[in-house]
Structure formats: C-alpha cells, structure tokens
Amino acid sequence: MSEFDVIVIGAGPAGSSAAIKLAQGGMNVLLVERGDPPGTKNVSGAVLWGDELSRVVPDWERSAPIERFVTRKEVAFLTERSKIAISYSSQDLMEKKSGKIIVRGKFDQWLARKAKDAGAMLVTGITVDKLVMDDGKVIGVMQDGDVVTSDAVIVAEGANPRVLINSGLRPKLSDHDVALGIKETIKLPENVINERFNVDSKGGYASEFVLGFLEDGLLSGGFLYTNKDTVSLGIVASLDRLRANGMTHSYDIMGKFEEHPFIKNLIKDGIPDEYAAHLVPEGGLASMPELYGNGYLVAGDAAMFTFSNGMVLQGINYAITSGLLAAETILENKTKINKETLSSYVTKLRNSYVLSDLYTFNGIQNVTWSDFTQKTMPKILDSVMMSMFDERGMPKKHLMQVLTAAVKSNGMRYTDLISSGYRMMRKM
Amino acid sequence: MLNIVVMIKQVPDSSEVEIDPVKMTLNRTKARNVVNAADLNALEFALRIKDKVGANITVISMGPPMADAAIIECMARGADRGILITDRAFAGADTYPTGLTLAATIAKIGNVDIIFGGDETTDSSTGHVGPGVAEFLGIDQITYAKEVDYEDGYVIATRDLEDGDETVKVHTPVLITVLLNSNIPRHQSLRKKIDAIRKGVESWGINELGLKPDWVGLRGSPTIVRSMKAIKEPEHLHKTVPIDQIDTIIADLVSKNIIKVGGK
Ligand SMILES: Cc1cc2nc3c(=O)[nH]c(=O)nc-3n(C[C@H](O)[C@H](O)[C@H](O)COP(=O)(O)OP(=O)(O)OC[C@H]3O[C@@H](n4cnc5c(N)ncnc54)[C@H](O)[C@@H]3O)c2cc1C
Numbered sequence: 001m002s003e004f005d006v007i008v009i010g011a012g013p014a015g016s017s018a019a020i021k022l023a024q025g026g027m028n029v030l031l032v033e034r035g036d037p038p039g040t041k042n043v044s045g046a047v048l049w050g051d052e053l054s055r056v057v058p059d060w061e062r063s064a065p066i067e068r069f070v071t072r073k074e075v076a077f078l079t080e081r082s083k084i085a086i087s088y089s090s091q092d093l094m095e096k097k098s099g100k101i102i103v104r105g106k107f108d109q110w111l112a113r114k115a116k117d118a119g120a121m122l123v124t125g126i127t128v129d130k131l132v133m134d135d136g137k138v139i140g141v142m143q144d145g146d147v148v149t150s151d152a153v154i155v156a157e158g159a160n161p162r163v164l165i166n167s168g169l170r171p172k173l174s175d176h177d178v179a180l181g182i183k184e185t186i187k188l189p190e191n192v193i194n195e196r197f198n199v200d201s202k203g204g205y206a207s208e209f210v211l212g213f214l215e216d217g218l219l220s221g222g223f224l225y226t227n228k229d230t231v232s233l234g235i236v237a238s239l240d241r242l243r244a245n246g247m248t249h250s251y252d253i254m255g256k257f258e259e260h261p262f263i264k265n266l267i268k269d270g271i272p273d274e275y276a277a278h279l280v281p282e283g284g285l286a287s288m289p290e291l292y293g294n295g296y297l298v299a300g301d302a303a304m305f306t307f308s309n310g311m312v313l314q315g316i317n318y319a320i321t322s323g324l325l326a327a328e329t330i331l332e333n334k335t336k337i338n339k340e341t342l343s344s345y346v347t348k349l350r351n352s353y354v355l356s357d358l359y360t361f362n363g364i365q366n367v368t369w370s371d372f373t374q375k376t377m378p379k380i381l382d383s384v385m386m387s388m389f390d391e392r393g394m395p396k397k398h399l400m401q402v403l404t405a406a407v408k409s410n411g412m413r414y415t416d417l418i419s420s421g422y423r424m425m426r427k428m
Numbered sequence: 429m430l431n432i433v434v435m436i437k438q439v440p441d442s443s444e445v446e447i448d449p450v451k452m453t454l455n456r457t458k459a460r461n462v463v464n465a466a467d468l469n470a471l472e473f474a475l476r477i478k479d480k481v482g483a484n485i486t487v488i489s490m491g492p493p494m495a496d497a498a499i500i501e502c503m504a505r506g507a508d509r510g511i512l513i514t515d516r517a518f519a520g521a522d523t524y525p526t527g528l529t530l531a532a533t534i535a536k537i538g539n540v541d542i543i544f545g546g547d548e549t550t551d552s553s554t555g556h557v558g559p560g561v562a563e564f565l566g567i568d569q570i571t572y573a574k575e576v577d578y579e580d581g582y583v584i585a586t587r588d589l590e591d592g593d594e595t596v597k598v599h600t601p602v603l604i605t606v607l608l609n610s611n612i613p614r615h616q617s618l619r620k621k622i623d624a625i626r627k628g629v630e631s632w633g634i635n636e637l638g639l640k641p642d643w644v645g646l647r648g649s650p651t652i653v654r655s656m657k658a659i660k661e662p663e664h665l666h667k668t669v670p671i672d673q674i675d676t677i678i679a680d681l682v683s684k685n686i687i688k689v690g691g692k
Contacts, residue, residue, distance in 0.1 A: 036460070125504070141618075143618035
C-alpha cells in the first residue's frame with residue numbers, strides 16, 4: 001500500500017489544478033511545493049487567458065485575486081526612436097473577461113489554498129529531489145534521503161525540470177529549449193495607472209513588444225501589464241543569442257527596455273518593488289519530454305506546454321488544462337495505473353488545445369525568434385510610417401512604392417520580404 | 429531522556445517589512461511570515477543535542493492561530509511536539525506577560541531540562557523574553573550563546589560578549605538564548621513535515637495554563653508607548669580617495685576626535 005494515491009510536485013497552476021481535481025475525485029493527494037508560501041518562486045507578469053479553472057472552481061473569477069481584466073491589448077515594434085503598434089480596445093474584451101491580469105505571488109497562493117480546501121495535503125518549503133522507481137515503475141518521490149510513496153506522481157515542477165532530469169527522464173535543457181524571462185514589478189498609484197494607460201480601475205492594459213532596437217545578434221521580446229497598483233514590466237530573451245553575444249547580460253537588455261523613450265514615460269516615478277528571473281519554455285515539440293511513463297505524468301511548463309507568437313505569451317492556461325487532464329487520466333484509471341493506461345493522457349492532450357496548438361504551431365520559434373521578425377520588420381515598418389507622415393511638399397507615392405523603397409533601404413530584396421512575410425503569416 | 433523546549437516566534441520577514449512613512453508603523457501586510465531567524469539557530473542547537481544524546485524537543489510559541497505554520501516548520505526540521513499558546517486574552521502583551529505566559533507553559537509541560545530561545549526577535553528586538561522566562565521559573569540562564577554543547581547534565585556554552593568570549597558550564601535546568609547566525613539551521617524534510625501536519629499542533633489558552641486575565645495580554649503589560657518617531661538616517665558621504673592619502677585622512681579624523689586609533 002502506498003502512503004498517498006497521488007503525489008503532485010509543484011504548486012504552480014498545473015500542480016494545484018491537478019491536486020484540486022484529484023482531491024475532488026476523492027483521492028488522497030500530497031501537493032509539494034518548494035516555495036513558502038506557494039507563488040514566491042514564480043515570476044510571470046501575467047495575463048491568464050481562458051476559463052478552464054471553472055471546471056474545478058466554479059465562479060473562480062469572483063474569489064480569485066484578479067488585478068484587472070484586459071481591455072486594451074497592444075502588440076508593438078520598438079525601434080531606437082519609434083514605436084509602431086497595433087492597439088486593440090474593445091468593450092467585449094471586458095464583457096467576455098478574456099484576459100485576467102494576475103500577480104502570481106497572490107494567485108498561486110490562492111489556488112494552492114483551494115487544493116488544500118478540497119482535501120489535498122499541501123506541504124510547502126520543500127524541494128523534491130527525484131522520483132523513485134522500482135522495477136521500472138514510479139513508486140513515489142525522494143527528498144533528503146527519505147522515500148514517500150504513492151501510486152502515481154504528477155510532475156508539475158515548471159520550466160526548470162530538475163526532478164525529471166535527476167530521475168533520468170529527460171535530457172538537460174539546452175539554450176533552444178528555454179528563453180530567459182526577467183520581470184520587474186513597479187509601484188504606481190492606481191489612479192496614475194488608470195490615466196496613463198487609459199483604462200478604468202477594472203480594465204487593464206497588456207502589451208507585448210518586439211525589441212527591434214537591440215544590437216545585432218540579440219533577440220528579445222518585452223511585455224508590460226498593468227496590475228492594480230503596480231505594473232509588470234519584463235523581457236523574454238533568447239538564451240543562445242545571449243550566449244553567442246557573450247558581452248551582454250540579460251539585465252542590460254532589461255535596462256535598455258526600461259530606458260526606451262516610449263517605456264520610460266509609462267513607468268515614470270514608479271518605485272521598483274521586485275525583480276526576478278525565470279525560464280520560459282520556447283522549444284515547442286522538439287523540447288518536450290516523454291509526457292507519461294509507468295506511474296507518472298508531466299504537466300505544464302515541465303512538459304514545455306507554452307505558446308507564444310509574439311502577440312501573446314501563454315503558459316498558465318496550458319498549465320491548468322494539462323494539470324486537469326493529468327488528474328482526469330489518473331481518476332479514470334485509479335485501480336490500474338501503468339504505462340498503458342496512462343497513455344490516454346496524450347490522447348486527451350491531443351483532443352484539447354494543448355497539444356493541438358503545439359502541433360499547429362510547430363516551428364513557430366523559427367519565425368518569432370528570427371532576425372527578420374525582430375530586426376528587419378520593425379525597421380521596414382518604421383521607414384514606411386516615416387515616409388507616409390513626414391510631409392515634405394513632394395508628390396505622394398503609392399504605398400507599394402514606399403514599401404519597396406523601405407525594403408531596399410534596409411538591404412533586402414522585395415522577393416525576400418514576400419517569402420519571409422508569407423512564412424510568417426503561415427506560421428503565426 | 430532529556431526534555432528540551434524551544435521558544436519561537438513567527439515574525440514578518442524583516443527584509444520585506446516597510447515603514448509606513450505617514451503612520452510611522454511597520455507595514456507587515458506584504459511580508460511573508462517566517463520563524464524568527466535566531467530561533468532557528470536555537471532550534472538547531474537543540475537538535476544537535478538530540479542527535480548526540482537523544483532528547484524530546486517541544487517547540488512552543490505564543491501567537492495568533494496562524495503561527496501554527498511556524499511550529500510545523502520547526503517540527504519539519506526535527507522537533508517532536510508543538511504547542512501554540514493562543515488566546516484573545518494574550519493579545520497586546522509586552523515582554524513581561526509574554527515571559528510569564530511562556531514560563532507557565534514550560535511549568536505545565538514539566539520536567540524540562542533545557543530551554544532554548546533566540547537572543548532577540550527581528551520585529552521587536554528587546555531581548556527581554558528569554559531572561560524573563562528564566563526569572564519566572566527561577567532557573568539559571570546563559571545569554572548571548574554562540575556555541576552550545578551538552579555533556580552529563582551540563583550545558584557548556586560560549587557567550588559572545590563585548591570584550592571577548594566567555595565559556596560557561598551550567599547544570600540543567602538552564603535557559604539559553606542563542607545569537608543570530610551562530611550555526612546553520614538544517615532544512616525541513618518532507619517526511620517530517622508530513623508527519624508534523626498529521627500530528628498537528630496543540631493549542632493551549634489561558635485556562636489550560638491557569639493564568640488570570642489581569643496577568644496577561646495588554647492588561648498585564650507595564651509598558652506604555654507614548655509616541656513613535658522615525659529616525660532619519662544621517663546622510664552618508666561616499667568619497668573615493670587615492671590610497672596614499674589614507675594616512676593623512678586618518679590623522680585628520682583623529683585630530684577632529686571623530687575616530688580613535690589603537691587601544692580602548
Ligand atoms: C517572465 C514571464 C512572463 C510570463 N507571462 C505569462 C503570461 O502573461 N501569461 C501566461 O499564460 N503565461 C506566462 N508565462 C508562462 C507561465 O508563467 C508558465 O507557463 C506557467 O507558470 C506554468 O505553470 P506550471 O504550473 O507548469 O509551472 P510553474 O508556474 O513554474 O510552477 C511550478 C511550481 O513547482 C515548484 N517546484 C519546482 N520544482 C520543485 C520541486 N523539485 N519540488 C517542489 N516544488 C517544486 C515551483 O516552486 C513552482 O511553484 C510567463 C513566464 C515568464 C517567465
């Protein structure tokens with residue numbers, strides 16, 4: 001007999017969602033979290049898209065610590081001196097409550113609490129070392145030399161999957177598997193945020209940036225989300241480019257982003273409150289570990305389930321959904337847990353958006369993390385805009401001519417632009 | 429077997445506490461609650477004695493119901509039993525009734541050989557409580573301990589005093605207050621934490637301890653806080669000077685009586 005039916009490693013969105021579902025299904029669950037309280041080790045901004053949580057916590061939006069709802073979504077290219085943005089505001093965004101802006105410290109603690117309320121045993125401040133195998137089957141976890149046994153384990157340890165690596169269940173991460181995220185929280189009075197970002201006190205602004213102004217070779221995106229009385233500002237930078245560059249540190253990129261003329265104004269007089277770094281899975285299918293084995297399942301960032309196309313960065317919703325599906329798989333097979341029965345997890349993931357999206361957008365990294373998207377595009381757009389709006393008393397040209405000139409001045413051929421643009425549209 | 433009690437307090441993480449510039453009070457809302465750091469050093473010495481000769485370690489804390497998390501954490505590091513002393517009647521206590529309440533708890537536990545506490549807490553820094561408990565119990569005390577050992581009924585401890593170290597040997601029962609950073613506390617273990625959660629923390633109130641409402645809490649506290657003042661930190665002058673000027677600068681500072689050089 002095992003001590004627990006299921007041990008869940010990590011009380012992030014994936015682990016806590018799984019634990020809630022399992023406990024609701026009457027299982028004896030142990031949820032182990034390194035941070036104390038949960039959320040202290042988590043960094044993201046963050047916008048939670050979607051509503052999957054309502055499957056286990058009805059009406060969750062009412063009790064969850066939500067800072068604001070996204071009412072203004074922006075995607076912007078920044079060059080050294082300009083910003084070219086698509087800004088989408090809609091009252092429907094608020095009505096549909098599509099994007100929830102949350103602060104992970106508070107949110108994760110709330111969600112873990114829900115797991116505890118549902119009957120899971122929550123143990124915080126403890127880092128699991130590895131899985132314990134017996135005769136090819138996972139029989140529990142090891143911590144500080146002790147073994148705690150369970151019939152199944154859900155690994156929801158996030159983007160730095162040490163347990164999987166220590167257990168020999170996935171190779172070490174390479175620079176292609178993950179990007180480096182940095183986030184700073186900056187305090188600003190609520191009314192200043194409302195004014196500066198043109199939102200009311202429930203509405204919120206969320207923006208992703210392409211940092212086209214970085215020196216050659218470096219690639220990084222940026223983001224800015226408004227919380228209630230803080231803003232989250234951060235970057236997600238390509239690790240292999242950082243390493244190849246050798247001279248630049250991630251915090252240099254963060255510094256340049258903060259100092260950018262169009263960002264500086266937005267955070268003026270703000271008081272820095274927190275500064276932290278975290279990995280973001282970026283490798284897609286190629287980086288994915290085995291999603292299940294005899295006695296264990298992998299969910300959330302540990303399974304590399306994230307989506308980013310430059311317009312949104314999503315991982316929390318994938319974490320929640322995969323956590324719920326992992327729990328469902330175990331509940332359906334609780335009398336007979338083995339590699340065969342647990343394989344239905346993958347079927348469930350494929351039938352949901354989690355794996356579908358990863359397949360549909362396979363290879364998108366080659367577009368989002370390309371010099372074309374991050375460097376050339378912003379420059380071309382900038383030239384086009386400038387020639388359209390800089391009135392010099394000259395005869396006007398067709399857009400096509402303007403574009404051709406802009407492409408040429410950036411050292412590209414028109415056909416390159418078309419093929420790159422086409423690839424980009426197809427992949428995104 | 430030896431009976432050891434470790435007194436602990438749950439405090440807001442001092443690195444996260446801010447001072448409200450208007451009200452002049454500590455803003456603790458954002459800070460995580462942690463075990464007072466020196467108390468963990470005290471617990472570690474208790475655990476080392478347990479490792480050496482075997483002991484039964486009881487962790488006690490006076491505080492609000494949520495302070496049970498701090499006690500569970502100590503049990504996850506190796507303590508055997510946890511008691512939370514909690515009652516509305518204890519609210520607002522200064523160090524005098526706190527010492528009394530803790531002493532009453534220890535008396536009720538009975539047959540205690542060694543009592544440990546942190547030297548002081550990060551949220552009030554009085555250093556009164558440990559000595560107070562020893563006085564209420566009428567036993568010997570060792571303060572400012574930075575090394576602690578136990579042998580055949582004696583505690584041997586090194587005290588960190590202003591003009592040097594002092595090593596003392598005291599027969600039990602004895603109370604020891606331990607200096608911050610005097611050792612490296614061991615980590616919590618998953619096994620022990622699960623067991624601690626299952627075992628739970630006992631909760632004792634004023635009735636269990638046989639204390640009178642007049643003796644404890646705000647009513648039993650002789651301290652009266654008349655006002656609070658924020659102290660402005662003097663501005664520091666940072667200067668980089670060439671290395672060959674250092675002697676001249678020191679001579680200048682000595683002549684102005686700002687610093688003294690050599691001896692006391
Ligand atoms: C800077 C940044 C910005 C982001 N912005 C967004 C956003 O706006 N929207 C969005 O949807 N996603 C965003 N993401 C991605 C999102 O944060 C992740 O996809 C999501 O947190 C994954 O959830 P998870 O539960 O799988 O992992 P995590 O949230 O990482 O949780 C894993 C938990 O496991 C714990 N843990 C790890 N190892 C152990 C161990 N050995 N023992 C015990 N506990 C352990 C950790 O402490 C952690 O609490 C962002 C990420 C970053 C870094």
